[in-house]
Amino acid sequence: SQQGEEDPQALSIQEGENATMNCSYKTSINNLQWYRQNSGRGLVHLILIRSNEREKHSGRLRVTLDTSKKSSSLLITASRAADTASYFCATVVKAAGNKLTFGGGTRVLVKP
């Protein structure tokens, strides 16, 4: 069973709009990470948020974490066509040897 589940599975927006995707998980985490995967490529790390943090920013990315609801959200502001990709959340659980467990991903299409 997957630790992280992303919602929605797919998202289509116009360039300039914001994109929001959510990740829910089941067990207590050490940290939660977001990765991007362009078509046919490997995953690239975007941002990490620790269990004692509630919000982090990196450029046009904003990540929130609500440990009481076991959920996280990734917001991409002022989207660009180059943001078209799949986005995955990954949870790190200390009890599981700090291995990353990935969700199924959100496919984002940004139309020019």
Added chain:
Amino acid sequence: NAGVTQTPKFRVLKTGQSMTLLCAQDMNHEYMYWYRQDPGMGLRLIHYSVGEGTTAKGEVPDGYNVSRLKKQNFLLGLESAAPSQTSVYFCASTLPRSGANVLTFGAGSRLTVL
């Protein structure tokens, strides 16, 4: 600085054949991982290694074997390939710091088993 390199990038096998995927990293990372990615399933961990000479099973280890004889290399073997092993395989590595475990991924190896 190449990062994580996977070979081969593409391979077609017949059922029952064997093959080895090679992962090489030049970042002196301690931990290495093999994942498979199937449509709608995200990435699932096959095997991993926390150091040279050590390996451990992940979520879906059946049908695969691994070896970590050198720190920079992590090999994934299929002894008798099955159509269910058709997938895209990703290798990743990390130098764990305070449990952060941020992964660097290779570009992937697409395997088709007929």
